[in-house]
Amino acid sequence: MKRKSLQGAACPVARTLDLIGDWWSLLIIRDALEGIRRFSDFQKNLDIAKNMLSARLKGLAEQGILQTVPAADGGAHKEYVLTERGKALQTVIVALSQWGGEFMYAPGEPGSVMVDAQNRQPLRKLELVAEDGRVLTPQDVSTRLGVAH
Template structure:
């Protein structure tokens, strides 16, 4: 079944999912945010087939999420480094992690949590905040069409 492209969709969520909406891409971005840079290290971390990983890395490079660079140690291998566009996805990854930590585990079940690298404390839960500082609930948010970006 051929996947329908959402590239021209008016919704930024749809456009973003068209670009990075499969789980492998998001997990590659998560690992890159954790400092993984080499193909073999992504493959070991994710336990993904090499052909699948190669296709996802190629797509993320083509979309400007990752940049393929010569290895920092001068070796023959490439390293995959997040671009500014890729680094900006950190908030998305943190939001998914926090949602999963809250709703995908049984009480007392161990799991990972994202922490501040400096003090090793869990990151404060992300919230939606209005321009005037109010914390917004789902019913406080609406979508408007026709806004230029």
Template structure:
């Protein structure tokens, strides 16, 4: 079954999922944020078939999430490097990690946590805040067409 494209949808969530909505793409982005840049290292980390990895990497490059660059060690290899657009997905990855840490593990079950690389302390839980700084609950958020602004 062919997947329906959400490219022209008016919802930014739908358009984003059209771009990076499969789990392999998000895991590749997670690994790239952790410093993985070579095909073989992605393959090893994700335990993904080469053809699947190749397809996902190609798509992320085509969508300007990753770019191919000469290897940083001067070898003949190419590396996959996050673009500004790709690095901006860090907040999404942190939000998924924090949600998963809170809801996807049993009490006492070992998992991972994202930390401040400099201090080694867990990152503060992401929060939604209004333009004036108020903390927003789910009921405090609505979606409106951008043309209304």
């Protein structure tokens, strides 16, 4: 069954999910943010079938999330690196990680935590903040039709 495209939706959440909404794509982006660049390293780390990984990498490259570059070691293979568009997804990955850390583990259960690479301390929890500095709750946020940035 072919999935319905959300590419023309007025909602930016729907359009984004159309592009990166499957778990493999998000996990590839997570790994790329951690510095993984080679097909074999993505495949090994994710334990994903090669044909599925190939399709996801190709799609992410076509959408401008990843780009292929020559291998850093001068080898014949290519490597996958995040574009600026791809790097901008780091906030999404951090938000998912923080939500999962809070709600998907039993008390005391070990799990990974994202930390500041410089001081090795956990990141402060992301918050929605208004232009005037107020921390917003779900009740403080609404959606309206407007022009995308």
